[in-house]
Amino acid sequence: MMLASVFVLVVMLVLLCSSLWIGFALLGTGLMSLEWFRDVPIQRILAQDVWSRLNADELVTLPLFVLMGDILFFSKLSESLFRGIAPWVQRLPGGLLHVNVIGCTIFAAVSGSSAATTATVGRMTLRELLKRGYDKDMAMGSLAGAGTIGLMIPPSIPMIVYGVLADVSILDLFIAGVVPGLIIAAMFIGWIICQALWQPSVQPREKEVYTWAQKIESLKDLLPVGLLILSVIGSMYSGLASVTEAAAVGVAGALGISLAQGLMSWKNMGRALLSTVRTCSMIGLILLGALFLAKVMTMLAIPGETGAWVKSLNLSPYMLIFTLLVVYLILGTALDGLSAMVMTLPVVFPLVLASGFDPVWFGIFLIITIELSNVSPPVGFNLFIIQQMTGESQTRVAKSSLPYCILMLVLIVVMTVWPGLITWLPQLLKA
Amino acid sequence: MKFLRQSCEWIDRFNFLGACVAAAACALLSVILLVEVLGASVLAWSQPWAVEYASYLCAFVLLSGSGYALRHGAHIRVAVVLAHLPTRLARALDVLCTLCALYISGLLTVGLIEQAWRSHVRLTVSYFVMQTPMWIPQAMVALGAFMLWLALLARLVRLIIHDAPDLADDREVGQGAAE
Numbered sequence: 001m002m003l004a005s006v007f008v009l010v011v012m013l014v015l016l017c018s019s020l021w022i023g024f025a026l027l028g029t030g031l032m033s034l035e036w037f038r039d040v041p042i043q044r045i046l047a048q049d050v051w052s053r054l055n056a057d058e059l060v061t062l063p064l065f066v067l068m069g070d071i072l073f074f075s076k077l078s079e080s081l082f083r084g085i086a087p088w089v090q091r092l093p094g095g096l097l098h099v100n101v102i103g104c105t106i107f108a109a110v111s112g113s114s115a116a117t118t119a120t121v122g123r124m125t126l127r128e129l130l131k132r133g134y135d136k137d138m139a140m141g142s143l144a145g146a147g148t149i150g151l152m153i154p155p156s157i158p159m160i161v162y163g164v165l166a167d168v169s170i171l172d173l174f175i176a177g178v179v180p181g182l183i184i185a186a187m188f189i190g191w192i193i194c195q196a197l198w199q200p201s202v203q204p205r206e207k208e209v210y211t212w213a214q215k216i217e218s219l220k221d222l223l224p225v226g227l228l229i230l231s232v233i234g235s236m237y238s239g240l241a242s243v244t245e246a247a248a249v250g251v252a253g254a255l256g257i258s259l260a261q262g263l264m265s266w267k268n269m270g271r272a273l274l275s276t277v278r279t280c281s282m283i284g285l286i287l288l289g290a291l292f293l294a295k296v297m298t299m300l301a302i303p304g305e306t307g308a309w310v311k312s313l314n315l316s317p318y319m320l321i322f323t324l325l326v327v328y329l330i331l332g333t334a335l336d337g338l339s340a341m342v343m344t345l346p347v348v349f350p351l352v353l354a355s356g357f358d359p360v361w362f363g364i365f366l367i368i369t370i371e372l373s374n375v376s377p378p379v380g381f382n383l384f385i386i387q388q389m390t391g392e393s394q395t396r397v398a399k400s401s402l403p404y405c406i407l408m409l410v411l412i413v414v415m416t417v418w419p420g421l422i423t424w425l426p427q428l429l430k431a
Numbered sequence: 432m433k434f435l436r437q438s439c440e441w442i443d444r445f446n447f448l449g450a451c452v453a454a455a456a457c458a459l460l461s462v463i464l465l466v467e468v469l470g471a472s473v474l475a476w477s478q479p480w481a482v483e484y485a486s487y488l489c490a491f492v493l494l495s496g497s498g499y500a501l502r503h504g505a506h507i508r509v510a511v512v513l514a515h516l517p518t519r520l521a522r523a524l525d526v527l528c529t530l531c532a533l534y535i536s537g538l539l540t541v542g543l544i545e546q547a548w549r550s551h552v553r554l555t556v557s558y559f560v561m562q563t564p565m566w567i568p569q570a571m572v573a574l575g576a577f578m579l580w581l582a583l584l585a586r587l588v589r590l591i592i593h594d595a596p597d598l599a600d601d602r603e604v605g606q607g608a609a610e
Contacts, residue, residue, distance in 0.1 A: 015531075019513040019524060021506045024532040031535065047542030050576075051569060054490035057482065063457050063492045064464070241468055244485070248464035273454035277496035278505045278600075280457075284493030285506055339507050 002309075004300045008033050012293075012343070022339050026289025030296035037300055046292065053291045054284070057244070058164055063280045064247030065112040065155045068232075070272035070279075071254040072110060076261045077225055078124035081106060084222035087210035093196035095203045097134060097142050098189055099125050104146035105185040106222070108153035109229040110250065112160070114374050118147025118382045119389075126389055135202035137400040138195065140390060144382045144397060145404025146188055148371035152181035154233060155247065158338050158370050159363065161283060165290055165345050168359045170243050171236060172426040176360045177367065179425055180411060187407045195403075224260070228253040237429065286342045294346035303350030310351045317355045321416055324348060325369065332373025336381060340373060341366050361422045365412065372408055375401045435588050442585040443502055449578045450499035453492045460488040483559040487568040494575030498582030504597035522590060529587045529596075536580040543573035 011032050015025035027046070034042045053059075081103040089098035103121040111117050122143045129139040151158055154174035163170035196202055210218075232250040235241035241249060258264035297303060310320070331340040345366075352362045374382045377398040386397045415421050467481035500506055508528075513521050549555075551566035589596045 016509050017512055018528060018531075019508050019510050020528045020531055021508045023506065024528075024535050027535050027539070028531060031538065043538050043542040044545070046539055047546040050539060050543065051490075051546060051572060054493055054572060055486045057486055059493070060460070060464070060485050060489045063489060064461060067457060067461065240472065245464060245468040248461055248468055251461040252465050270454070273457055274450060274496075274499075276457055277450050277453045277492060278500045278503060280493050281453075281496040281500035282505045282507060285497055285500075287493075335509060336507065339509075 002305065004033065004037050005302050005306055005309075007036065008293075008297060008300075008302060009347070016343065021285065022343055023285030023287075023289040026286065026293045026343060030289070030293040033296050033300060045295075049292050049295055050288055053288060056164060058160070058170055059287075060244045061155075061170060061247045062157070062160050062164075062283065063276055064244070064251055065157060065160065066279050067272065067276040068155075068247065068250040068254045069111045069113050069116045070275045071251065071258055071264070071269075073116065073120065074263050074268040074272060075254070075258040076263065077107065077110075077257070078103075078120050078122075080221040080225065081121060082124045082128060084218050084220075086208075087215045087218045090207055090210060092193065093203075094138075094189075094192035095134070095196070095207060096125075096129055096132065097138055097192050097196070097203065100129075100139070100142040101146040101149075101185055101188045101192065104143070104149050105153060105181070106225060106229070108150040108181065109233055110155075110225060110254070111150050112155040112157040114148045114150040114371065115381045115385055117150030118143060118385050121147070122386065122389055126386075133204035136390070136392070137396070138192070138202045140386050140392065140397050141400030141402070141404060142188065142192055144375050144380075144386055144401035145407070146185070147382045147385075148374050148404075148408070149181055149185055151367050151371055151374075152177045152184065152364075154178065154236075155250070156367065157283070158341065158367055161287060161338065161342065162345070162363045162366060164287060165294070165342065166349055166359055166363065168363055172360050172430075173363050174233075174236065174243065175426045175429055176364050176422050180364055180368070180415060180422060183414075183421075184408065184411050187411065188404060191403055191407060224257045228257065283338075286339060290342045290346060294349075297346050302347075306347065307350050307354035310354055315355070317357065318416065320351065320355050321357075321365070324352075324365075325412060328366075328369040329372065329376070332369065332376045332380075335373070337370030337373035341370060358419060358423050360426060361415070361419050364415065364422045368408055368412055368415075372405055375405055432592060435592055436594070439585040439588055439594075442498075442581045446498035446502060446578050446582050449575065450496040453495040453499075453575075456488045456495070457492045460485055460492065463488070479560040483557060483561055483563065487563075487571070490568065491571050491575060494572055495578060497575065498578040498580075501579065501582045501586065502598055503600050505600060522593075525596065526587065526590050529583055529590060533580065533583045533587060536576060536583055540573060540576040540580050543569065543576050547573050 008029060012029040015028050031042055034040060082099055085099045085102050086096055089096060092098055103125060104117050107117050107121055126139055126143060130136060154177055156177060159173040159177060160170055163173050231253050232246050235249060236243055236246040328340060374380050377383060377394050383394050383397045387394050463481050463485055467478050470476040470478060513524060516524060547566045547569035550569055555565040556562040557565055586596045
C-alpha cells in the first residue's frame with residue numbers, strides 16, 4: 001500500500017503544479033486513486049460524499065461569519081475604532097501606532113478574516129498615522145502584523161475550515177484562539193514600545209492631549225463593536241447560543257450597525273451577499289476536494305500507514321513540528337495559507353495525531369502558519385492590501401512586517417514548548 | 432463565433448442568476464437561524480425545520496455560486512507555472528486544466544443527478560421531523576454542480592476563441608477575503 005501513498009502524493013503535486021484549481025486537483029487526485037486502487041463506483045461515492053459533506057451542520061457557520069464580515073465592510077467601524085482607541089494610547093511610547101494593534105485585535109473579534117481586518121482598520125489608521133508624521137515602515141509593519149490577529153481571535157474562517165476538515169469542535173478552536181491571540185497582540189504592543197524607546201523618531205514629538213472627560217467620551221465610539229463582540233463571543237462562551245446561532249446574531253448585529261450608521265443600502269447589501277457567495281463558493285470547492293481526498297485516503301488505509309512510517313523514523317514530536325513549520329513557510333511563499341492548510345491536511349493530520357499532538361493545539365499552530373503566509377511575499381494577502389493602500393513596493397511592506405513575523409515564530413516556539421497555553425482554556429471551560 | 436460568444440453570455444447570465452438565488456438563500460439562512468435563536472431563547476418556541484433547512488440552504492450557497500465565482504476568477508489555483516509560460520503554452524495548459532475540471536465537474540453533476548433520482552424513486556425522506564423528500568435538496572445541489580460545469584464549458588470556449596476567460600474581481604480590497 002506504500003504505492004498508494006506515493007501515487008496520491010505524486011498525482012496531487014502534478015495536478016496542483018499544473019495550475020488546476022485546488023478544489024479540482026484534490027477531487028481529481030481522489031478520483032484517480034480510487035479508479036486505480038479500488039474497484040468501486042467512483043461517481044456514486046463522489047456524489048454521496050459531496051452531498052453528506054455539504055450538509056454538515058458545522059458548515060452553516062461559514063456563510064454566516066463571512067456575511068457578517070462583508071456587511072461590516074460597509075460600516076464606519078474603522079473610524080469608530082480610531083476615535084475610540086486613540087485617546088487611550090496617545091501617551092504610550094509608540095503612540096497611535098498602537099491603534100493598529102488594538103484596533104485589529106478588537107475588529108478580529110467580529111471578523112473571521114485577516115484581510116478584512118487589515119483593510120478595515122488600515123483604511124483609517126494608515127492615513128491618520130502618516131498625516132501625523134509617524135514612521136511609514138512602522139505604520140505599515142504594525143498593520144500587516146496586527147491584521148493577522150483577525151485569524152486567531154474568534155470568529156475565524158480558517159478555524160471553521162480546519163474544524164470541518166479535522167472533525168474538531170469549532171467552539172473549542174474558537175476558545176483556544178483567544179489566549180494566543182491576546183499574547184501575540186501583547187507581543188506586538190511590546191515591540192512597538194521597545195522600538196519607540198530605542199528609536200524615538202518613529203513617532204512625532206508633539207502629542208495631542210486628551211482630558212479624562214474626552215477619554216471617557218471616546219468610549220462611546222467603541223460601544224457598537226463592543227456590543228457586537230459581547231453578543232457573538234459572549235453568547236458562544238456562556239453557552240447561551242451555539243456557534244451557528246451566534247453567527248446569525250452576528251449577522252443581525254453587523255446589519256444593525258451598518259443601518260444605524262446609514263451606510264447600508266439595498267445595493268450594498270446585494271454586494272455584500274454576492275461577495276459572500278463568491279467567498280463561500282471558493283472555500284466550498286476546496287473543502288469538498290480536501291474532504292473527498294481525505295475519505296479516499298482512509299479507504300486506501302493511507303493515514304495508518306503513513307503514521308506507522310513516521311513512527312518508524314523515530315522523529316521527535318518537536319522535529320516533526322519543526323519540519324512541518326518549514327514546509328508551511330515554504331508553501332506560504334507560493335500559496336495562500338488557507339489553501340496550503342486544506343491541501344496538506346489529509347496527509348499531515350494523521351501524522352500529527354500519531355505523534356501525540358492535540359488536534360486543537362495543531363489547529364492553532366496551523367492558524368499561525370497561515371498568519372505568517374499572509375505576511376510572506378510574494379502572495380501574502382496583507383502585504384497586497386497595504387501595498388494597494390500606500391502604493392509602496394511589496395518588498396518594503398514585507399521588510400516592515402518582518403519583526404512581526406519573527407514574533408509569530410517566537411509564539412510558535414513558546415506554544416510548542418508549553419502546549420497547555422493553547423489547551424487549558426478549552427479544557428477549563430469544558431470542566 | 433458570434434453564436435459561441437452569445438452562448439457564453441447566456442451561461443454567464445444563468446450563473447449570475449444562480450449566484451443571486453444563492454445570495455437570497457444566504458440571507459434566508461441568516462433569517463431562519465435568527466428566528467430560531469430568538470424564538471428558542473425568548474419565547475421557548477423552537478422551529479423543528481430550522482436546522483434541517485439551514486443545512487440545505489448552506490449546501491446550496493456553497494455550490495450554486497461556484498460558476499459565478501469561476502467567471503470572476505475567485506477559485507484558487509497555483510498559477511506559478513501558468514504565469515511563467517509563454518502566452519501560447521500558458522493558454523494550452525489553461526485549456527488542459529479547464530478540460531480536466533470539466534470532466535471532474537461532469538462526473539460530480541451526473542453523480543448528484545443520479546443520487547437525486549434514486550432518492551426520488553425510492554421515496555427517501557430526511558430523518559428530521561419534517562421528513563422532507565430528499566430528492567428536492569439533492570436536485571438543488573445537482574443544479575449547482577451543473578451550473579459550475581456550464582461555467583467551465585463557457586470558459587473552455589472563451590479560451591479556444593481567444594477571449595478573456597475570467598473577469599476581474601470587482602470587490603473592494605479586503606472585502607470577502609477568506610483569510
